[in-house]
Amino acid sequence: MDPLYTPEGVEARWQDTWEAEGLYAAGAGARREETTFVICVPPPNVTGDLHMGHALNGSLQDILVRWHRMRGYDTLWQPGYDHAGIATQNVVEKELAKEGLTRHDVGRTAFVERTWEWLETTGRTIMGQFRRLGASLDYSRERFTMDDDYVRAVMTFFVRLWDNGWIYRANRIVNWCPYHQTAISDLEVEHVDVDDTLITIRYPFADGDGRDGISVATVRPATILGDVAVAVHPDDERYAASIGREVVVPYIERRVSVISDSRVDPEFGTGAVKVTPGHDAMDFDIGRDHDLPEPIVIGPDGLMNEAAGDLAGLAQKDAGGRVLAWAEERGLVEKREHYRHAVGACERCHSRIEPLVSLQWWCAMEELAKPALEALRERRVRYHPESQHRFAIASLEHAPDWCISRQLWWGHQLPIWYCADGHLTVQVEEPSACTECASSELTRDPDVLDTWFSSALWPFATLGWPAETPELARYYPGNVSSTAREIIRLWENRMIFSGLELRGEVPFTDVIIHSTVLAADGRRMSKSLGTGLDPMEPIEEYGADATRYGLLKNSSTQDVRYSIGAIEEGRKLANKLWNVSRLILQRAHSIGPEAVPRDLEERWILARIDSARAELEDGWARFAFASSTDVLYHLTFDDFCDWYAEAIKPRLYEDDPDAAATALAALERLLALLHPVMPHVTEEIWSQLPARETRLIVAPWPEPDARFAADAGALDRVQEAAQIFRRSGVEVELDTDDERRIFRAVVRPERAHVDGNRDAEIERLRKEVARGEGMLANERFVQNAPAEVVDAEREKLERYLRELAALGG
Numbered sequence: 001m002d003p004l005y006t007p008e009g010v011e012a013r014w015q016d017t018w019e020a021e022g023l024y025a026a027g028a029g030a031r032r033e034e035t036t037f038v039i040c041v042p043p044p045n046v047t048g049d050l051h052m053g054h055a056l057n058g059s060l061q062d063i064l065v066r067w068h069r070m071r072g073y074d075t076l077w078q079p080g081y082d083h084a085g086i087a088t089q090n091v092v093e094k095e096l097a098k099e100g101l102t103r104h105d106v107g108r109t110a111f112v113e114r115t116w117e118w119l120e121t122t123g124r125t126i127m128g129q130f131r132r133l134g135a136s137l138d139y140s141r142e143r144f145t146m147d148d149d150y151v152r153a154v155m156t157f158f159v160r161l162w163d164n165g166w167i168y169r170a171n172r173i174v175n176w177c178p179y180h181q182t183a184i185s186d187l188e189v190e191h192v193d194v195d196d197t198l199i200t201i202r203y204p205f206a207d208g209d210g211r212d213g214i215s216v217a218t219v220r221p222a223t224i225l226g227d228v229a230v231a232v233h234p235d236d237e238r239y240a241a242s243i244g245r246e247v248v249v250p251y252i253e254r255r256v257s258v259i260s261d262s263r264v265d266p267e268f269g270t271g272a273v274k275v276t277p278g279h280d281a282m283d284f285d286i287g288r289d290h291d292l293p294e295p296i297v298i299g300p301d302g303l304m305n306e307a308a309g310d311l312a313g314l315a316q317k318d319a320g321g322r323v324l325a326w327a328e329e330r331g332l333v334e335k336r337e338h339y340r341h342a343v344g345a346c347e348r349c350h351s352r353i354e355p356l357v358s359l360q361w362w363c364a365m366e367e368l369a370k371p372a373l374e375a376l377r378e379r380r381v382r383y384h385p386e387s388q389h390r391f392a393i394a395s396l397e398h399a400p401d402w403c404i405s406r407q408l409w410w411g412h413q414l415p416i417w418y419c420a421d422g423h424l425t426v427q428v429e430e431p432s433a434c435t436e437c438a439s440s441e442l443t444r445d446p447d448v449l450d451t452w453f454s455s456a457l458w459p460f461a462t463l464g465w466p467a468e469t470p471e472l473a474r475y476y477p478g479n480v481s482s483t484a485r486e487i488i489r490l491w492e493n494r495m496i497f498s499g500l501e502l503r504g505e506v507p508f509t510d511v512i513i514h515s516t517v518l519a520a521d522g523r524r525m526s527k528s529l530g531t532g533l534d535p536m537e538p539i540e541e542y543g544a545d546a547t548r549y550g551l552l553k554n555s556s557t558q559d560v561r562y563s564i565g566a567i568e569e570g571r572k573l574a575n576k577l578w579n580v581s582r583l584i585l586q587r588a589h590s591i592g593p594e595a596v597p598r599d600l601e602e603r604w605i606l607a608r609i610d611s612a613r614a615e616l617e618d619g620w621a622r623f624a625f626a627s628s629t630d631v632l633y634h635l636t637f638d639d640f641c642d643w644y645a646e647a648i649k650p651r652l653y654e655d656d657p658d659a660a661a662t663a664l665a666a667l668e669r670l671l672a673l674l675h676p677v678m679p680h681v682t683e684e685i686w687s688q689l690p691a692r693e694t695r696l697i698v699a700p701w702p703e704p705d706a707r708f709a710a711d712a713g714a715l716d717r718v719q720e721a722a723q724i725f726r727r728s729g730v731e732v733e734l735d736t737d738d739e740r741r742i743f744r745a746v747v748r749p750e751r752a753h754v755d756g757n758r759d760a761e762i763e764r765l766r767k768e769v770a771r772g773e774g775m776l777a778n779e780r781f782v783q784n785a786p787a788e789v790v791d792a793e794r795e796k797l798e799r800y801l802r803e804l805a806a807l808g809g
Contacts, residue, residue, distance in 0.1 A: 007543030029698025031072030038478030080143035178302030217269030411448030546570030593664035729756030772797035
């Protein structure tokens with residue numbers, strides 16, 4: 001073994017070897033033929049690059065896949081890409097713009113052809129980056145949501161929903177991007193803080209003298225042209241007498257009623273709001289409930305439309321200026337004030353989103369959601385953590401009908417054809433004639449489906465559905481899905497109800513909602529904010545193992561700050577493991593691994609390794625990745641390297657064959673436990689061990705071994721004595737020769753050159769005990785402090801009491 005561990009060449013070599021030898025493939029290493037373990041990677045955008053969320057999610061999924069593969073399961077980790085409708089179209093449109101062209105200049109067919117060409121040369125980068133992370137996906141099975149077979153699956157799903165009577169067309173309010181001129185999903189809307197002017201304008205009573213009325217506040221005076229009512233809260237006494245009267249809308253001088261609605265916030269502005277159903281989501285709901293008209297005064301391009309009369313064609317800012325000037329002349333503008341608030345913008349082009357009533361295709365959710373709700377309530381699918389399970393249920397209970405159409409060219413075009421008489425033909429394959437009148441002149445609906453419509457089929461369409469393939473029979477349903485909380489409603493729940501509708505079974509049993517990795521300063525990671533960080537950077541600097549370790553170590557809560565320190569800790573751990581392995585192998589000569597412990601520290605390390613195995617199995621089964629990674633750190637750095645290896649060194653240097661054989665056996669088990677988190681360095685060391693019959697990636701996971709369990713706490717007193725000595729210089733009286741020998745070998749007190757004060761240390765510990773007992777006797781502290789804080793205080797008190805007893809105090 002080289003004196004220093006350098007991950008650069010090692011990691012790439014093993015990544016190539018594992019894949020070339022078929023060890024990433026479904027079924028590799030399987031010894032339990034009847035048992036499968038399946039995860040489908042959330043399909044990243046085909047245009048995207050790996051970000052920190054991908055890196056964390058890939059790392060924790062890989063732990064589960066590698067762990068189950070070592071346990072003999074037939075594992076499948078399914079890779080692939082999403083076609084990412086608006087994201088991909090946006091990129092290609094930008095390329096066209098460099099040539100002075102728009103998609104309309106080249107036409108739909110040519111635009112789609114150019115998109116495919118662009119993808120062949122530029123797209124599909126993330127799978128290569130996943131390889132660099134060490135993610136053991138079955139790359140031979142890569143799927144794409146625009147593959148021919150997948151397109152057939154999408155069309156089949158649409159026709160199934162149509163035949164059920166759940167798809168309809170209607171005018172309803174959507175998130176509208178005026179640049180791309182399409183409806184977009186909530187996830188494609190980014191909320192940015194902007195500075196606006198909140199303007200208070202009086203709407204005179206229609207039966208008054210013009211001086212009295214109701215004042216409303218708005219930041220969008222251009223939308224006044226679409227006002228059809230003024231609404232107040234039914235319990236707001238200020239307006240009780242006004243409900244039912246009419247007011248006159250400024251500029252257009254339309255008479256509208258004052259209505260009451262509990263959705264109005266009495267604390268905002270004047271407590272009265274203008275109701276503009278065509279251009280505000282809440283107003284749309286209010287309008288529908290009160291049977292109000294829905295005039296639309298802003299067009300798909302974001303400019304004022306013909307319904308705006310003499311303001312048609314103007315930008316909203318200019319139109320709003322005209323409206324305000326008119327109102328100023330008549331003394332209706334009462335106040336202007338600075339107002340900072342969040343507005344929606346398209347995450348791709350950053351245009352301000354228009355809430356717009358638009359004719360779209362919708363999927364009715366009531367019947368489709370019922371089986372999924374039942375599955376969640378019965379815990380046939382469980383979200384982790386529990387708070388996200390409750391959110392998943394609530395989001396299905398209140399799921400609005402799904403807007404499934406998009407006004408894009410890249411994507412799955414709706415399988416709906418129209419004849420000249422307006423008849424609709426809906427089927428998977430392109431029809432030759434109208435199914436109602438037999439007309440052969442058919443026009444296909446130009447809209448494409450929401451990207452999430454096709455993603456909902458990912459767990460089974462990747463396995464060949466709607467064909468009944470052997471892969472589908474073997475690997476569906478799967479086991480785990482893992483993703484970020486932002487897409488619980490958009491993706492996870494939709495996979496659940498789609499799986500139940502089309503396959504009659506839930507697609508997986510557990511959903512991990514992993515941590516959101518924030519920038520080090522607590523802000524969200526974003527290229528536009530300058531807080532984004534490419535995970536390839538720490539991988540290049542510290543290695544994939546260290547990066548995986550650092551991300552996992554820091555994944556204990558739903559929002560975590562990126563920590564380079566945790567990644568540096570991972571590199572130190574890899575180096576420490578390398579050095580201790582090198583020490584053992586240098587002294588092993590031709591000896592093979594065999595657990596033949598003679599001394600206390602040997603029985604202790606074998607017991608500690610088995611105890612850590614049990615902790616890891618419990619932690620990974622609960623998806624507790626941070627605490628499990630911490631277990632591995634302490635087992636390797638503290639127990640194996642700092643205590644066991646130091647204590648056993650004299651026998652290794654004496655070429656004791658039993659000590660070397662036991663050390664190899666212990667190292668072999670340690671490498672197996674570490675492998676799912678740090679696969680490269682462990683595989684490299686494993687390959688140096690004698691008599692290797694298999695790669696570590698498919699080596700058996702260590703079986704329980706309780707032979708030495710009684711010695712699991714054998715070094716507790718020695719370790720407490722070391723802690724006291726390192727802190728105070730005071731030596732504790734130890735009971736046995738083994739304890740004293742191990743203490744001298746590890747702590748080396750003769751090198752410390754300290755003169756400890758036993759009495760001072762006893763006094764310090766007594767004060768700590770008194771403080772701890774006082775805190776834990778305080779009922780308010782015990783009841784109100786976080787459980788982990790109270791537990792930490794109890795652990796400290798117990799430690800202080802043990803140390804005090806050890807010193808005879």
